[in-house]
Amino acid sequence: MSFHRHELPNGLEIIAELNPRAYSTALGFFVRAGSRDETEAVSGVSHFLEHMAFKGNDRFTPDDVNRIFDELGAQYNAATSEEMTLYYAAILPEYLPKTFELLANLLTPALRTEDFDTEKQVILEEIGMYDDMPAFAILEKAMESHFAGHPLCQSVLGSVGTVSALTVDQMRAYFKDRYRAGNILLAAAGNIDWQQLVELAEKHCGSWAAGRPDRAIAEAQPQANKLLLQKDLKQQHVVQMAPAPSATDTLRFAADIVSVVVGDDSGSRLYWDLVDPGIVESADLTYSDYEGSGVWSTYLCSNPDTASENLARIAEIYNDVNRSSITFEELEQARNKVASRIVLSGERPMGRLSSLGGNWMYRKEYRTIEDDLADLRAVSLEDVRELLDKYPLGQTTVAGIGPLTEL
Amino acid sequence: MSFHRHELPNGLEIIAELNPRAYSTALGFFVRAGSRDETEAVSGVSHFLEHMAFKGNDRFTPDDVNRIFDELGAQYNAATSEEMTLYYAAILPEYLPKTFELLANLLTPALRTEDFDTEKQVILEEIGMYDDMPAFAILEKAMESHFAGHPLCQSVLGSVGTVSALTVDQMRAYFKDRYRAGNILLAAAGNIDWQQLVELAEKHCGSWAAGRPDRAIAEAQPQANKLLLQKDLKQQHVVQMAPAPSATDTLRFAADIVSVVVGDDSGSRLYWDLVDPGIVESADLTYSDYEGSGVWSTYLCSNPDTASENLARIAEIYNDVNRSSITFEELEQARNKVASRIVLSGERPMGRLSSLGGNWMYRKEYRTIEDDLADLRAVSLEDVRELLDKYPLGQTTVAGIGPLTEL
Structure with a gap:
């Protein structure tokens, strides 16, 4: 290489x-x-x-x-x-x-x-x-x-x-x-x-016009907000958002780990607590990073009758994580999962292309698969603590679609 | 390797x-x-x-x-x-x-x-x-x-x-x-x-029970057959089948080429004639090989009003191919397409696994990517002629689902 x-x-x-x-x-x-x-x-x-x-x-x-x-x-x-x-x-x-x-x-x-x-x-x-x-x-x-x-x-x-x-x-x-x-x-x-x-x-x-237009990248300062769209659906869908690290923040590695431990679509706290026992159709937590801003995004799809109590249960799980962080065992397991994903997705040139382009667009940085694995291994419980203090898991913005008029 | x-x-x-x-x-x-x-x-x-x-x-x-x-x-x-x-x-x-x-x-x-x-x-x-x-x-x-x-x-x-x-x-x-x-x-x-x-x-x-049960693998001898299921759908869906080479027949490489030239889901004769101009929703030809038998499978999805004439148009295209075969240029282009697919799908161990297992299950044969590419390059217009004589493109079996009661 x-x-x-x-x-x-x-x-x-x-x-x-x-x-x-x-x-x-x-x-x-x-x-x-x-x-x-x-x-x-x-x-x-x-x-x-x-x-x-x-x-x-x-x-x-x-x-x-x-x-x-x-x-x-x-x-x-x-x-x-x-x-x-x-x-x-x-x-x-x-x-x-x-x-x-x-x-x-x-x-x-x-x-x-x-x-x-x-x-x-x-x-x-x-x-x-x-x-x-x-x-x-x-x-x-x-x-x-x-x-x-x-x-x-x-x-x-x-x-x-x-x-x-x-x-x-x-x-x-x-x-x-x-x-x-x-x-x-x-x-x-x-x-x-x-x-x-x-x-x-x-x-x-070579003959393309030169120049580079500006982009506004100040960090967003979201206010708590609630929005409910009524629609004749069997399930209630809810998305909740809260601020998270931006694409240039070194806390983004810890944020990846936390999203996997807490809200991956299989084997996470939300999964074992709500999805696996069949209490909800879906419940996951995603971390998305942008230039200057980042987002914790929670998605819940459940029976409308129990949507409120499911959101309350998610809040409990988040509060527990914000307070007591994750365990070393969870950190280790998430590292394995993320490492496998990095390697399996990076095996083909097409997979490498998106990593290569993303790293350069956001950070003017070239990173090998080995660099990614090394940074992943370096994430400590101290990093996770720092992340949760600065960007606690939260439900600042609430948006819902489904039969409910109140939530 | x-x-x-x-x-x-x-x-x-x-x-x-x-x-x-x-x-x-x-x-x-x-x-x-x-x-x-x-x-x-x-x-x-x-x-x-x-x-x-x-x-x-x-x-x-x-x-x-x-x-x-x-x-x-x-x-x-x-x-x-x-x-x-x-x-x-x-x-x-x-x-x-x-x-x-x-x-x-x-x-x-x-x-x-x-x-x-x-x-x-x-x-x-x-x-x-x-x-x-x-x-x-x-x-x-x-x-x-x-x-x-x-x-x-x-x-x-x-x-x-x-x-x-x-x-x-x-x-x-x-x-x-x-x-x-x-x-x-x-x-x-x-x-x-x-x-x-x-x-x-x-x-x-090591402790698994020994033994290998039999399987009946005589070549199928399908009779012309028509079956229409009525259902309240906007489109009429039709599948037509005809005999094609089995998984151990060396004509299978030519059959792959012909299915790409005539019925690939983009850039094929059916595509340019029926799909690209918006005459039908879908029209494609697939070649599937099994132990002892093989199948040409045509799929059409179109407005019910024009389904019969679309099937007639497909029959014309097939008759033309059966009679005049494909051109050398078409053979060359299909080779490029298939070669790209073989290489791109074989780049990851997961892609190699299915090729490896399939070749062994059907033919007790180990084939590298290079073997596949060499056999692909070796397909000649004579092979295609032999294939079409032995297994002409056809519409022996007709099965439809949609609003039509007659076809």
Whole structure:
């Protein structure tokens, strides 16, 4: 394994972890453009733009894009989050030049008015589809409520209202602002010729506009907030949020451990207390880290009649952890679980790519699997204590969807 | 990479592909027991038995099984098909002894009457759930109809009737017959100490009963058959089947190519002709190989009003292929696609495990990724011609579910 970095004159950063023993190559463009970079007026534009990328440009028609990726046998896709839009492909090493050209062209889409109008309907259907999935819908509502007044409150999909009202000119302006070379990272992992990768980047990305737009990253200061949406469902879904360490906080390793011990979807305190005995359908605790802010996120899905007492039981469990921390045995077991996940997900270039890109986007840091395992092993009960003092498990924001009118 | 094989005195075969550079270990028990080994009276027993394996025995309680796998951070599961029941786990190499002990104990379940009665309800719910999924339900019906009178006609899940009527004594008898050492393959891939693996097998599997029960593997001789289930659905779902090469036929490589060219779910003739222009919701062609028999399986999901003309269009496409074969360009492109899939799926020990186990179960053959790629490259237009003469694409059996009463 070796790590390389290069920067083009226009500011595009290129990083790669070379593994000559790998059978495949994974590469991706990480664009620092997500819903937190949107104003309310253009809410949903990052995600909509990701769809438009696959509509091609003067060089490749939409059919070309799908046909060529398909002929290469590429596993490819794109994804948009609060902080990032990612375009990626995993391929056989010999197809790097063709795949690179195609991926790079996705980032210079034509943004034709006709395609925009057609794709808008697809996006609106997607919003409708997610609205029908209560666990997803309530998570978005909880984010909105928890981060009210802060950029992280913006929904990734946007709403029917904002997407309907969006114009192609607004999208073009957003594109021009965010898709600049200094705001994009090209990362690659696996079996790669580094020199060839740099040359391909010079050829296909060298003329991209320079620049790096700002992003507001002050830590959020959420106020306690409660929101209940009534819907004719059999189960009550509740999401609760509280502040947690940000993506640059070294306490994030301890936060990973605590979320596994307390709220992993199997074998955790919430699991043995509520899920395994069949008291609730689901109960878990997730830790999510963003630039400048972080979130403890609790999800409960249960019979409406017992939702309140289940939330009270979760509060008891959290209070106990905040007060007495976790045991050394729990720390050890969680370390094993997380270590296995790191190793199993990092075995393929595609798995390494997301770790590589994430570490660089958030921390300008290259980390090997061994680095991750070493930091995991180094987490002590003292770190956990410090974490719980600074970011206690909590239920500051409450958002629910289901039959209940009170909670 | 190196390959090893050993057989215990009771007939348990052990094979492993050692890759000292891998970060993880995958291991699995492949039991030659599936729905084709069932009589109609015990239809569904193989799959039900797979569930019962996780109920533990005198050594491990059901809670132990889940808790220990979880603590090890194992990715583990089991699956039942027409021909096989597979129990597997992917882990960090240092957890091999504990994981092995636990996996081996799954294969000597207590089969307690109380657990049997409880789990029967879970199975019945699972059958109900799949009944609600038309694409799945109609595939089972098509198999039943296509293989009428042949063991492959048995449903993997069984029916509400057969599962309800099944007794724990029938399951115990089936277990005693099929779960004998000579009928089980232990396969492992990745970072493994071969000597340790053999010793673990001796310790935990050495006392398993010997023997290898028979299986009827005569090639099926399906008659044309039509079956229409009426259901209040928006779309009409149709599955059509025709004979194809078996798992030991060397024409299977050409069959893989033809299914990709004609009916892959993207970039195939069916895709460009029917799916991409939005004429149908889905249309694909799959090739499935079994011991002694094989199947071309066409799936169509479309508006009921146009279902008949869509099937006629598929027939035209098939007739054209049967008559004029595929082009050299199509052969080349399909080779690229399949090669990428072989490589990308074989990069992790877990991916290698299923290839390793499948090749051994069906053909007592060890094949590297390079062997697979070489055979793929060797497929010629002459092979494709021979295949289409012997096993033309066809629509012998027709099974439909949806609003139509005629088709």
